[in-house]
Each structure stands twice: as structure tokens, then as C-alpha cells.
Amino acid sequence: MSVLSGKNVLLGVTGGIAAYKTTYLVRLLIKAGATVKVVMTPASREFVTPLTLSTLSKNPVLSSFTNEDDENDTWNNHVDLGLWADYMIIAPATANTMSKMVAGNIDNFLLAVYCSAKCPVYFAPAMDLDMFKHPSTQHNFEQLASYGNKMIPAGTGELASGLSGEGRMAEPEEIVDFIEKDIASQLPLKGKxxxxxxxxxxxxxxxxxxxxxxxxxxxxxxxxxxxxxxxxxxxxxxxxxxxxxxxxxxxxxxxxxxxxxxxxxxxxxxxxxxxxxxxxxxxxxxxxxxxxxxxxxxxxxxxxxxxxxxxxxxxxxxxxxxxxxxxxxxxxxxxxxxxxxxxxxxxxxxxxxxxxxxxxxxxxxxxxxxxxxxxxxxxxxxxxxxxxxxxxxxxxxxxxxx
Known part of the structure; x- marks a missing residue:
């Protein structure tokens, strides 16, 4: 049984090509026994559909404060969602989203949930090689870690630009494995x-x-x-x-x-x-x-x-x-x-x-x-x-x- 069994996991999906991997990530989290809810940025909907992620997670996917298709719908409460989660994962975490996380620039529903979350937050960077190496991005990695967020290391390989190098989002199996090991390392009775x-x-x-x-x-x-x-x-x-x-x-x-x-x-x-x-x-x-x-x-x-x-x-x-x-x-x-x-x-x-x-x-x-x-x-x-x-x-x- 996974340490994620019975836990509430909130997955934040941002607008990068690696967003397609979140379909596999959702399935792995559920297989581990977690209850999964997904929050998407508006840009991420261009890369993977809310229908796909809601079907896999068995929960509605949210991307805005209100349901744009129903003007009478109730407001989506970002505070309640942030408090619901035992763990939050932002994957892929684009350079744009990470800069907003550092600055506290809350211009979408996902960032509002992030700033309301009281749980551990993991982020999996995904971007092109030069963006990954840029001093501003490296600074943001350090700042996010100083806030208590945990970075899931990016991999090295072929990127969407056709280049090959660091910046490739960790594979879903690697993300789950990283989180499980990190949680296990902090359990009070580990080694007993x-x-x-x-x-x-x-x-x-x-x-x-x-x-x-x-x-x-x-x-x-x-x-x-x-x-x-x-x-x-x-x-x-x-x-x-x-x-x-x-x-x-x-x-x-x-x-x-x-x-x-x-x-x-x-x-x-x-x-x-x-x-x-x-x-x-x-x-x-x-x-x-x-x-x-x-x-x-x-x-x-x-x-x-x-x-x-x-x-x-x-x-x-x-x-x-x-x-x-x-x-x-x-x-x-x-x-x-x-x-x-x-x-x-x-x-x-x-x-x-x-x-x-x-x-x-x-x-x-x-x-x-x-x-x-x-x-x-x-x-x-x-x-x-x-x-x-x-x-x-x-x-x-x-x-x-x-």
C-alpha cells in the first residue's frame, strides 16, 4: 500500500506541452489509492482537455472561479479546495507559472488555490533548455524552495523545441516515486x-x-x-x-x-x-x-x-x-x-x-x-x-x- 493511499491530492496543470503526461499521472495517483482533484490554468486547456482529466480523476476539473457555461453557478471556493488537499502537485510547472508563484501574482484560479494551500506543495518544472538555465528561472527555483515547496527534478532528453537537454518534465512514474519517498522519509516512525x-x-x-x-x-x-x-x-x-x-x-x-x-x-x-x-x-x-x-x-x-x-x-x-x-x-x-x-x-x-x-x-x-x-x-x-x-x-x- 502506498503512503498516498487515502490521501487527497490536488493536481495543478499549467500550459506546457508536458501537460499531456498528467493523464498518466492522474491514473498513477489513483492507483496508489489517492483521491485526486485537478485544477487547470486556462492555457493548459489547449494541451489536454478537462473532460479527459475529469473522467480519469472521477472529479470535476476546475479552471476558473465560476462556471463560465452557467452564469447562475456558485463560486468555486479556492480556500476550501486548498484546505482539502493533503498534498498539492503542480505539473507541469512552467516558467511563467513559477514566476507568478514566487511573486504572489494571483491572476488565475490555480494560483489562488496554491496560495491558499496549507499542505506540502511539489512542483515539476517543464520548459525548454535555455529557459531552464536562465538566471531568473534558477532564482525562482531557489525562491520556491525557500517557501517550503519541493522541486521534482527535471529530466534530460529531447524537448519540444527539438533541442536535447535539461528541462524535460519528470515522467509520471518518477513524480509519484519522488513524492512517495519524500513523504516516507518524514514519517515519525520510519526505521522503527x-x-x-x-x-x-x-x-x-x-x-x-x-x-x-x-x-x-x-x-x-x-x-x-x-x-x-x-x-x-x-x-x-x-x-x-x-x-x-x-x-x-x-x-x-x-x-x-x-x-x-x-x-x-x-x-x-x-x-x-x-x-x-x-x-x-x-x-x-x-x-x-x-x-x-x-x-x-x-x-x-x-x-x-x-x-x-x-x-x-x-x-x-x-x-x-x-x-x-x-x-x-x-x-x-x-x-x-x-x-x-x-x-x-x-x-x-x-x-x-x-x-x-x-x-x-x-x-x-x-x-x-x-x-x-x-x-x-x-x-x-x-x-x-x-x-x-x-x-x-x-x-x-x-x-x-x-
Whole structure:
């Protein structure tokens, strides 16, 4: 999964022959998972049609403050559009447009959006060789960088004039690659390793029956995705679950029993900077699992159970351990039991859930949590989708460790 997945990308297209490449750029951005909106200068419409870009982006293309074909249409709000974007790309960025960006000369809708944007802005220069080398253009590159804009280096090759040299706009693949690498380099957890457990464990009674629980693994998968989104390499140890966890930074290890989860955790824990144990691990397992299916021979059946290894406690007891986050699901006396668990398991943070809270628990897409730290401080959150709950938890971890 790309770092652009789920992001809002605003593409500004200016009037140069390289504008035709933006059709491919839009498709690549959407393939990366971004939502794309396009703003064009009036001159750029001579090189690529708004219809093409609106069809590819699946959003209306804007090039003026009002819809010229409808005098009763509402004003296009450049401020809202600038605030909508997580990232803005100006490609191609002509010498004319860059000079206006430097001077603050807002004579078209795209430049108004640019000056309203609060997000990172990338620009991909495209012009002929002599224009590219001109001192005024080189000065504008420096000025735009001083404003915080990021220049995507131009390539060298055949130009529209027939000359060959520097000034050719970077290819769409190069633009996306540059932006992805730049974003990734600034992620707060880049270079960190996080081990996460998720889902239930199944403890076999016989070849077809097991002791388990209703955990879906959704919360753990959301945590893994949020950790990866912030740049961490994630080792996701997942009990039996059909929940997806696709991301290029997530290495998923599927396990079934508590013992398998314990063994996998201790195989990897030594290299982890963070450990989040959100799995609903079975506390007990049958002492002797039957080799064959148990037949129904009487009205009662007695199964002797023994304790499973305590994964959270085993890591909490390590002399050198990662930043440790545990989960507690309670049905009564929630805070009292949670405080006791946090102390006993030696966690840095404990995430408390209660089955009495509507919207929390197993199998649902929402959760309601209270965070408890080592000093018994509590932070309570409202019911949210698990993806948003994961953001709250990971943000708290980042704030405490980065």
C-alpha cells in the first residue's frame, strides 16, 4: 500500500506541452489509492482537455472561479479546495507559472488555490533548455524552495523545441516515486519496528473442535495499518482471522494457538521498538487434545484445562523490552481491574475496553477505549470506528516516544 493511499491530492496543470503526461499521472495517483482533484490554468486547456482529466480523476476539473457555461453557478471556493488537499502537485510547472508563484501574482484560479494551500506543495518544472538555465528561472527555483515547496527534478532528453537537454518534465512514474519517498522519509516512525498481536487463539479440543472467542482481529489490523502508515515496519502476529492487513510494511505471521503466538512473539521481540498486544488470547487450553473426534457418548463431558503462557506478562518482565502496550477487556469494575493489570504486566500503556459500552467489543467496526499509563492517568475517548481508535492509540505512542 502506498503512503498516498487515502490521501487527497490536488493536481495543478499549467500550459506546457508536458501537460499531456498528467493523464498518466492522474491514473498513477489513483492507483496508489489517492483521491485526486485537478485544477487547470486556462492555457493548459489547449494541451489536454478537462473532460479527459475529469473522467480519469472521477472529479470535476476546475479552471476558473465560476462556471463560465452557467452564469447562475456558485463560486468555486479556492480556500476550501486548498484546505482539502493533503498534498498539492503542480505539473507541469512552467516558467511563467513559477514566476507568478514566487511573486504572489494571483491572476488565475490555480494560483489562488496554491496560495491558499496549507499542505506540502511539489512542483515539476517543464520548459525548454535555455529557459531552464536562465538566471531568473534558477532564482525562482531557489525562491520556491525557500517557501517550503519541493522541486521534482527535471529530466534530460529531447524537448519540444527539438533541442536535447535539461528541462524535460519528470515522467509520471518518477513524480509519484519522488513524492512517495519524500513523504516516507518524514514519517515519525520510519526505521522503527513494531510487533503487534491480533485476533483470537484457537485451542484444540479434538481435530474439529476448539476453545476460542469472538475476536475478529479488526482492532489489531487497524493498529498495524496505522503503524505502517506512520512509517514503522510491522510484524503482525495474527490469530485465526479473515481480516485483511495489506501494506508493504506489514509482515503478517498467521498462528492458531496461544503457544504458537507466544513462540512467534519471542522469536521477534528482541528487534522490536514497540509491542502492542491486542490479541484476545485464550487463558486456558485443554491438557490433552484428542487425536480423533470426540463422540457423543454421555450427557456430560469433562475437559481438564491448563493455563496458557501469558504473552504480555512475559514481555513486561524482560530486562530490556520495547515500549509496551497491552489491552484489557473487562465486564465489571473496569478501572480497578485495569489498574491492577497494568501494574502486574508492567505496561507503558493499557487500552481498556468494556463490554458494557455500546459500540465496543468483538466483531464490530467501532470501539470505545480508555488509555491508562504507568502513573494511573486515564484518557477516555468516545465511540469511534476502529481505524480512528487506532489513530488515537498510535498518536499517543508517538507523543510519548518520539
Amino acid at each position: 519496528i513494531c510487533l503487534i498481536t491480533a485476533g483470537p487463539t484457537y485451542e484444540p479440543i479434538d481435530p474439529v473442535r476448539f476453545i476460542g472467542n469472538r475476536s475478529s482481529g479488526k482492532m489489531g489490523a487497524a493498529l498495524a495499518l496505522e503503524m505502517a502508515t506512520n512509517g514503522a515496519q510491522v510484524i503482525l502476529v495474527m490469530g485465526p482471522s479473515h481480516v485483511s492487513s495489506d501494506h508493504h510494511l506489514i509482515d503478517r505471521v498467521n498462528v492458531e494457538t496461544a503457544q504458537e503466538m507466544y513462540d512467534t512473539v519471542h522469536e521477534h521481540i528482541h528487534k522490536a521498538d514497540y509491542a502492542i498486544f491486542s490479541a484476545a488470547v485464550a487463558d486456558y487450553k485443554p491438557i490433552n487434545a484428542a487425536d480423533q473426534k470426540i463422540k457423543k457418548k454421555s450427557d456430560t463431558l469433562t475437559i481438564e484445562l491448563t493455563k496458557n503462557p501469558d504473552i504480555l506478562a512475559s514481555v513486561g518482565a524482560m530486562d530490556k523490552r520495547p515500549f509496551l502496550v497491552g489491552f484489557a477487556l473487562e465486564t465489571e469494575n473496569e478501572l480497578e481491574y485495569a489498574f491492577a493489570k497494568a501494574k502486574k504486566k508492567n505496561t507503558d500503556l493499557l487500552v481498556l475496553n468494556s463490554t458494557r459500552d455500546k459500540g465496543a467489543g468483538f466483531g464490530v467496526d467501532t470501539n470505545k477505549i480508555t488509555l491508562i499509563d504507568r502513573d494511573r492517568n486515564t484518557t477516555e475517548f468516545e465511540v469511534k470506528p476502529k481505524s480512528e481508535v487506532a489513530k488515537d492509540i498510535i498518536n499517543e505512542i508517538i507523543n510519548r516516544t518520539i
